[in-house]
Amino acid sequence: MDINVVNALPYEEFVKLFGNVVEKCPLISAAVWSCRPFKDLANIEVHIAEFIHSLPDSGKEGILRCHPDLAGRDLQSGTLTQESQEEQSQAGMTTLDSAEILKMYRLNAEYKDRFGFPFVICARLNNKADIVRQLSERLKNDRAAERERAIEEVKKICSLRLRNIVLPDIQTKL
Numbered sequence: 001m002d003i004n005v006v007n008a009l010p011y012e013e014f015v016k017l018f019g020n021v022v023e024k025c026p027l028i029s030a031a032v033w034s035c036r037p038f039k040d041l042a043n044i045e046v047h048i049a050e051f052i053h054s055l056p057d058s059g060k061e062g063i064l065r066c067h068p069d070l071a072g073r074d075l076q077s078g079t080l081t082q083e084s085q086e087e088q089s090q091a092g093m094t095t096l097d098s099a100e101i102l103k104m105y106r107l108n109a110e111y112k113d114r115f116g117f118p119f120v121i122c123a124r125l126n127n128k129a130d131i132v133r134q135l136s137e138r139l140k141n142d143r144a145a146e147r148e149r150a151i152e153e154v155k156k157i158c159s160l161r162l163r164n165i166v167l168p169d170i171q172t173k174l
């Protein structure tokens with residue numbers, strides 16, 4: 001998709017297309033629409049990142065709370081967004097055995113107890129062993145460092161989702 005096509009999209013179409021590049025946060029694409037014209041895809045990412053970084057800590061934590069747990073209840077009940085379903089599937093979260101599901105459940109609960117928001121990681125860039133290891137390691141961070149770390153993961157997820165929309169025929173890697 002040419003950047004000129006993106007720049008010509010009316011607000012409603014833009015939000016319909018890009019509304020879930022940050023999970024369940026269409027407000028972000030709604031805000032970024034007014035930054036048009038974009039130079040290129042990377043420029044859309046820059047505006048999204050600037051918007052996220054301009055938020056107070058409560059806003060950043062709100063973004064994190066919009067993310068479903070990895071291998072959590074939404075996955076088990078089939079209520080993930082299509083993007084999240086594909087990402088979790090790619091990371092092997094849809095084929096865990098019951099012991100692995102229980103382990104993820106316990107680690108996710110411990111993380112949420114400690115930080116007050118869910119563990120977020122770019123599933124498409126990690127396999128299940130990476131995810132379990134990082135969940136355990138990041139539990140040792142303090143809340144401020146972990147908030148920033150998790151927001152960096154949101155930006156990676158966003159970047160891959162944007163590429164999937166704008167460059168769907170190209171195998172995308174960060």
Ligand SMILES: NC(=O)N[C@H]1NC(=O)NC1=O
Nearest residue numbers: 068084087120121122123
């Ligand atoms: N909790 C969490 O990391 N969720 C996600 N990560 C990802 O890549 N897609 C998600 O839904």
